[in-house]
Amino acid sequence: MKKTFSLIEQLQQLLGKDRVISNPDELIVFECDALTLHKNIPEGVVLPESTEEVSAITKLCSEHKTPFLARASGTGLSGGATPAKGGVIIQLSRMNQILEIDYEDEIAVVQPGVINLHLTEAVSSRNYHFAPDPSSEKACTIGGNVAENAGGPHTLKYGVTTNHVLGMKTVSPTGEIVEIGGRCEDSPGYDLTGLFTGSEGTLGIITEVTVKLTRNPESIKTLLVVFNSVEDASISVSNIIAEGIIPAAMELIDQLAISAVEQHLNVGYPTDATAVLLIEIDGVATSLDKEMKRIQQICLSNRAMIAQIARTDKEREDLWRGRKETVGALGKITPAYYTNDGVVPRSKLPEILADTIRIGNKYGLRIGNICHAGDGNIHPLILYNPDDKNEVENAIKVSEEIIKKCIELGGSITGEHGVGTEKSEYLGMMFSEEDQEQMKKIRDVFNPDYLLNPDKIFPTQSKRNKINLKKTKKLKGWL
Amino acid sequence: MSQTGSYSFPIDLFSNDERKLLQECIHCGLCLPTCPTYVANGMEMDSPRGRLYFMNAALGGRIGLTDSLIKHTDLCLICRACESACPSGVRFGQLIEKTRDLVSPHRKQTRINKWISNTILRRVILSHRTLSVLAGIIWLYQRAGIQWLTINTLIKYLFPKKIRALQNTLPQIPLKRFGKNKTQIFPATGEKQGRVSLFTGCVMDHIFPNVHASTIRILNWNGFDVVIPKEQTCCGAIHSHSGDLEMTKQLALKNISAFNDNTFDAIIVNAAGCSAQLKDYHHIFPNDPEVERFIKKVRDVTEFLSEIDFRIPESPLNQKVVYDEPCHLIHAQGITKEPKKLIDNLPGITLLPLMESDHCCGNAGIYTVTQTEMSIEILDRKVNFIKQSGADLIITANPGCQIQLDWGIRRQNLSMNVLHIVELIDSMYQNEPNYPTTINL
């Protein structure tokens, strides 16, 4: 009699036992990404090393009708890499080679598991960098950035990930290897590269990406402005853009967030400031001084107390390190936090920031704020105690009210983190049933059986938000 | 499934403070790419975030003391690179040592494990006499070659098979050793700047007596009397990393009393692993003023040399070097600028950039023995970066790293030297008139 093998056994035959994880004790570490509110344990995790292996894996999973999804560094904040329906996680950390760097064409071809910052480091000696710079840049992968269409502080001037992706190699749920886009700016036919970028791992698994490299600016100036009120800071942001100045980055950090940063990182933010703006301009050296002066004037006319330019590279690096590691530093002031990435039109920034605090107060939760102010992209940092069921529920309610408010103000539910499991139930706030059905039709062309990364982006039939408190309670510190 | 049984994790042994520390991890993942074991195998279980997740799961009663918990705990190098990377300041080293301590009675007692914890850690390295005899045997062995039957048999009898296979990792053992029969004093040359004591450790005396000699000479040359107190002993780092807290305490007490002399301006240490451990004594004895006084004086030699008015060598040495950063300097003590500046200021020396110079070399105490495969994988990666750097000489500041790097370049048949930073400086002073050329060991 012919023996039938289970999926895990077949995966082990394919990759060898040491690249298949199926011990339940070990699988628990894969139950969530950086959003620890949503969890589910996979049945297995595999670590492929080539496109062909990914293709063989997806084929096997499809044959077994088992759900599967890609996972990279697991820094996602919307539950994208959480195995919502169990199944197999395709962990891409071993596919981390930079395959080609071409300075003439100013492109690089990389495997999806290359760490964002590693690409920049690899080309920095030639004065290039990879422009998308999410705050998680030292850990997140380029594959993850493409999947989430990640942005960062410098998105304001340089655009999000999709503006820097030219082509990719993808594997379909049934194992076909498909190349889309190319090495040039625009390929004929439908812009599939654009469609795949930001599809949150629901259309195919990306196994190679061709990205643009960006030349470093000739000169950079970074300004730290200290304000007595969040409102003054956010009005300054609108005023600067209204002047026709587009800084490379314009970030707002409020007092609570500063206190977290300064506890451990000590990068030199004034802890008594109610809000600071971190403003960076770059370009040809000669034009910067004038622009910087104008920015300083605008801030001072909005009651800024200090507007100081970083004097050394070290000072500049420290300022950025503080900003980029704010979220990570929250551990110093709270056992858990929850953040979303709602967006509002820039002019509504003062309003939404005041609202976040008001909504937090209403539910008795502390809220800090950091935002990509120039883009109107907020990150309310909702601090809660994961052992307190009430606080957990309230954290979710606070986030939901803030998202609703963003939409009311003419904004959107996500600026860069993606919808994932986190905001799938909110999609209906923005799109009608018909709109959603149209989008699903597109998904079904690529992912017809919906085995690839199921229960993401679109609302599920089951109870909203799917946060099973009974189950999470056991998890002490983590939820 | 292979499980050692369903012992539940001894939750009560995690203090409230440690639980709080654990909660500081926000699961952001920023530490992942700095972790050598994660870089090597790409598995979340072998990342800092994964290991902290296990600790939390164990504390919450979700997993017991299973093989997997032990395996991933043991595969950690305790290099603390994750601490340098963590924006939340999670004190990972302290947490993983506690976890090791808790799993240690449940570890499968292989012959190697028993041999290490009973014979080596509790007996051999604490006895100067035994170490001397052992070093003598190895010296003979290395000179005589494998044909010498008697020695071969003796070696077979003394060391488990796995260790014999690792004999290649050992550098050539010098004949001269550092004596510790009485307190020794080496007077400053020229104008006196102060008086310091030297911590000489355990195996260092035997494998690297020349590093001690270099340290003494350059300190003398910079105007310091150097005293070597007799009653000192091993710092206890290896015991603490392998989870033997009882022994760690005993050793700490002995050292604190051996250096209790207020004429010492500083306690100089030339092994980063030891300076890190000595500075950590307050974790073992919290809020003890005597311990605090001791710690305040401990200085890694690279740190000390950059605090004093360092005498720049007169004649240049034209060499391209890389500096591989010992984990116990950069991650455990935050000392990274000092040694680089020291090297960069040496005339003629060009300090080249080295990729992942802040990643562990895979030595990590007894890790080479307990986790040989991973240790070699990490080492080979390191040596590849060294090859790419274009340097002729490798500088580091910890004997464990020296042994490992030396082995690594021999594994790949490269002809490069690995020097402790004090050996480099010492060699550059050699031709200056009146430089103390001999040290009576």
Ligand SMILES: Cc1cc2nc3c(=O)[nH]c(=O)nc-3n(C[C@H](O)[C@H](O)[C@H](O)COP(=O)(O)OP(=O)(O)OC[C@H]3O[C@@H](n4cnc5c(N)ncnc54)[C@H](O)[C@@H]3O)c2cc1C
């Ligand atoms: C401290 C911190 C700061 C952050 N700051 C920012 C920020 O400034 N801007 C921003 O945009 N985001 C930010 N994020 C969110 C996160 O870092 C990004 O979404 C990032 O792009 C995720 O990359 P990853 O490699 O961790 O992917 P993962 O989290 O592992 O995966 C994310 C999603 O991508 C899919 N995926 C991953 N790789 C592939 C692939 N090869 N093919 C197909 N699908 C794939 C997964 O299935 C999942 O749905 C931050 C997160 C943290 C923790």
Ligand code: SF4
């Ligand atoms: S240890 Fe620090 S860096 Fe690593 S996941 Fe936890 S908080 Fe983030």
Ligand code: SF4
């Ligand atoms: S101590 Fe070193 S090996 Fe251990 S988790 Fe941290 S970085 Fe990884």
